[in-house]
Amino acid sequence: MALVLNGSANTIGGLAVGGLPDNTIDNGCMADDSVGIADLSATGTASSSTYLRGDNSWASLSSPMFAAGKVALINHQTSGTTGGGSTTSGAYNTVPWTNEMIDPGGIVSLSSNVITIGPGTYQMYANHLFYRTDSYVWGLKITSASGDHYWGTAGFAGNGDYDEQVAHCYCRHINDTGGDETMIAHYRCQTGQSSDGLGRGNSFGAGNVMGQWWILKEA
Numbered sequence: 001m002a003l004v005l006n007g008s009a010n011t012i013g014g015l016a017v018g019g020l021p022d023n024t025i026d027n028g029c030m031a032d033d034s035v036g037i038a039d040l041s042a043t044g045t046a047s048s049s050t051y052l053r054g055d056n057s058w059a060s061l062s063s064p065m066f067a068a069g070k071v072a073l074i075n076h077q078t079s080g081t082t083g084g085g086s087t088t089s090g091a092y093n094t095v096p097w098t099n100e101m102i103d104p105g106g107i108v109s110l111s112s113n114v115i116t117i118g119p120g121t122y123q124m125y126a127n128h129l130f131y132r133t134d135s136y137v138w139g140l141k142i143t144s145a146s147g148d149h150y151w152g153t154a155g156f157a158g159n160g161d162y163d164e165q166v167a168h169c170y171c172r173h174i175n176d177t178g179g180d181e182t183m184i185a186h187y188r189c190q191t192g193q194s195s196d197g198l199g200r201g202n203s204f205g206a207g208n209v210m211g212q213w214w215i216l217k218e219a
Contacts, residue, residue, distance in 0.1 A: 069105020
């Protein structure tokens, strides 16, 4: 019902008991900033660390991965012009990881080329150089469980002067054992190289990163 103003009788028709009828006041009738946060019907609590979602609820901001300590980076580094290390043909060997570059939340630990992870869900990406090894296979392997549990790829780094390849590996892993798990990156090659099968050292003495292992903890 529309409002009816009667100046002679000083009355307003159309008013219901309890206030104005619904939809009689639109945005044009309201002063700027007349509706405050306390007037909203949203659920949750408004604060400096929450935002109003499209479903009319206040929600906390998600922390960036690095700020929340959910990312770690393991490197295989060498100094100067040093190569990545020798490879032998046939047998499986372990990638010699040297240091944790990033791990603000302590989600992994590194000891003797082995990483340890606690319960949770992880995404992992690893890469490594192979030089003049001919065919190779490599991957990430759980060493705390019996049997073969690994993810990996195969490739070919020929035996020419500049035949160096980057091997890649990705996996999503859930540790639901209730305890810690240990993992390595391992490889085997068709052809052995004495000092640089795991990557050639550069000629200008600036050091080298031969491989990286990124670990993201989802939950």
